[in-house]
Amino acid sequence: MIVEDLTTGPISGHFRRIAVPAAIGMLFSTLYNLVDTFFAGQIGTAAQAGLSIGYQALFLFVTLGFGLSSAMSALVGNARGAKDLPGARHLAAQGIGFAVIASISLVIAAHLAGPFLIQLVSDPGDYRAAAQDYYQTLILALPGFVMAYGGNGILQARGDTQSLQRALVVAFFVNIGLNPTLMYGIPGILPGLGVTGIALATAISQTGVAVFIMMRIFGRAMMQGLTRQDFRPVGVKYAAIASQAFPASLALLITFASGFLIQYALKFYGEGTVAAYGIAMRIEQLFLLPAIGITIALVPIAAQNYGAGHTHRVRKAFQLCCILVIIATACAFPVFWFFGGWATSFFSDDPAVIADGALFLRFEAVILPAYAIMFAINSVLQALKAAVWTLWIGIYRQAIGMALFIWLFTWVFDLGVFGVRLGMATAVVTGLALALVVFAQVTRRRLV
Secondary structure, eight states: OOOOOOOOOHHHHHHHHHHHHHHHHHHHHHHHHHHHHHHHHHHHHHHHHHHHHHHHHHHHHHHHHHHHHHHHHHHHHHHTTTTTTHHHHHHHHHHHOOOOOHHHHHHHHHHHHHHHHHTTTTOOOHHHHHHHHHHHHHHGHHHHHHHHHHEEEEEEEETHHHHHHHHHHHHHHHHHHHHHHHHBBBBTTBBTHHHHHHHHHHHHHHHHHHHHHHHHHHSSSTTTTTOHHSSSSSSSHHHHHHHHHHHHHHHHHHHHHHHHHHHHHHHGOOOOHHHHHHHHHHHHHHHHHHHHHHHHHHHHHHHHHHHHHHHHHHHHHHHHHHHHHHHHHHHHHHHHHHHHHHTTTTTOOOHHHHHHHHHHHHHHHHHHHHHHHHHHHHHHHHTTTOHHHHHHHHIIIIIIIIIHHHHHIIIIIIOOHHHHHHHHHHHHHHHHHHHHHHHHHHHHHHHH
């Protein structure tokens, strides 16, 4: 059931109806990545390490799609909350045009910059070669990612998280079939493509997701009556979209860039450690899904109510969100703390990889609630049109704090891989402290 008006009715009910489909969609997105990791493991540890690096490189460029999703959810949500349906429709059309232009620009940038990024965080050898092969084909998936997630923001603004959920479920099963087919090939018909086949499977399935999302958008009553003029770029509207999308995108970009910083620190400990980090992060994503679904739901709920002037409902939604995400992430603690090595062993039989994966996941067991609270804060800042603060929080946590504490614990105190993980955890905890201070200041001014 899709509830377009989120300014009335129980907030808990809105969370349930929006968050559950969002979490299910993200579940299949994460399982999708785990399937890729599994099949890369059939080739070898070098392929898994290459997959981790190549995927990280591409997502530096995909971040604009996620930022655009947040922007459209907030802007269209504000317009719907104010009952300005023509304005919401025009913003949606402008957002789609923005996404098309962004997709073309990003493909060019990714093609030029990607190889350099991969060389920066890897040493010459099999896993660098695998990363380059995987990445060059994965670029084909970039327009699909940007259009799908940018378009999904328009659907989220009206409380629709079911469309992306359905698309991602189908993409997951398509990927299961395409991965082995393209990786191993079909004798006499199709040669085996190795890690390139895994990337091509992603490009095909993700393009299908984007097509489906666009069909859902243009099938909505809100979008009826559009003309070509509505899609012609309007400077004021593009500026409004950019002012919301770019800070959120840059904040997420810094998050993924910090992954490169971590990859750089880990490369000194061998390809097994790099592979373990990639596996651990995908397992972490799986257990973060309930919290991610809940914080995704917070954006349209807070945006519509802020647009309607119901500031008390925005505060109530944030408080409920924090309670729910703390409970959700606390449930992951025993799994990460006691069974991290066992979980890692599903993706690698290398004892060193399993040991490093267990170490990474023990740290995640402790700091997972901090991640979730920061996601909630970022969702409200987006809804209040204060997305620029998510950028500054991200700059501290993912750049300044991450670099400082990793350097301190690995180079000054010489704690090795343990120091890398301790530095990451310290950056997260101090970043949360900063986010809470910023959140208090912004809401004191805007939620009166």
